[in-house]
Amino acid sequence: MDKFVINIGRQLGSGGKAVGELLACRLGIRMYDKQLIALAADQSGIRPEHFEKADEKESRGMLSSLVYYLRAPFCGDNATVANVLSNDALFKIQSDVIRDLAARESCIFVGRCADYILRDHPRAVNVFISADEEDRIERLCRLHGITPEEARTRMRRTDASRADYYNYYSSRTWGEAATYHLCVNSSTLGGEEGTADFILEFASRKLKTRF
Template structure:
């Protein structure tokens, strides 16, 4: 592949997408970014980390979104950035951080519409991790030490928030197979199996690209 390899991971709550992403990064010997991305974006933009955490994967209103995308597509200056609404600044700073990461290093990035930010980046592979409901509830309940009933409620609300965010900022649909290069059901593969499958997909893609070049 040309450039650094970046694996972006979308995930259903409770599917162990974060854990799978972390295991994948360890197998590849690259850095892993989830909440770490918020810290990095805050550092690079000079804005406080709490702002990124409070807006993390949350959709904004349609009017603000149109302003964001118009500005992003046309480019922006430092002065115009300073005059933007707060949500606008957070959105652009996070997307800029994702793009900079792709240019600097190979890595695994979880969530935050990273696949959309890197849509034109040739060495990006987008993955979506799903799972069967009973397995997601069990995993989340154990990981967060809550009851299955509480886990089910949190999972539903979290997935709705993530879907709204992704559908808003991208031209694709969250969780739809057409929106990603690879979709994996962790209930079927298991966590290690999911990592193995993603690694095999990377190998096949690299081989296919090499064949086309040859």
């Protein structure tokens, strides 16, 4: 079977990661999310915490990078080359890791602008998962032990950060239907299991492959 990739964009609390895990299990392939940080760090020799700070955040810009560069000689033991790398450079390293993985195996990527990075991949399925606000809040409260108000704040901040990151690097619009092959509401589809079923059926049709 020809290699394929499923790229998942998601609102915080929509169950996107869990859906990715279900799809990976059913298809017998790997899902990459935070694992990309460790892989990028290993490939580049840069400490993982630098990728974590830049994870799904847009570039801090030339001025801020210059400030980091000027401060670096005075930062003591923390003055590594990674201190002056812009988020753009870290994005480039992570992009190379994503392209390398997609060339070697069928897999699922969650976030990290993977659909744009793999825009020339001949067998890619790009999906965006949203959910009703009450379901997102309930899921976040259950998973993280936070209050509904804390969940709302986290949703607002994280979604804004993801949108800024995606829009900056792709020059597309995060969450907009025209950006993806398929946009789904996990609340409408009955949660994570139903959403995984729907995406799998769509992927089978798009890739003309029986899973």
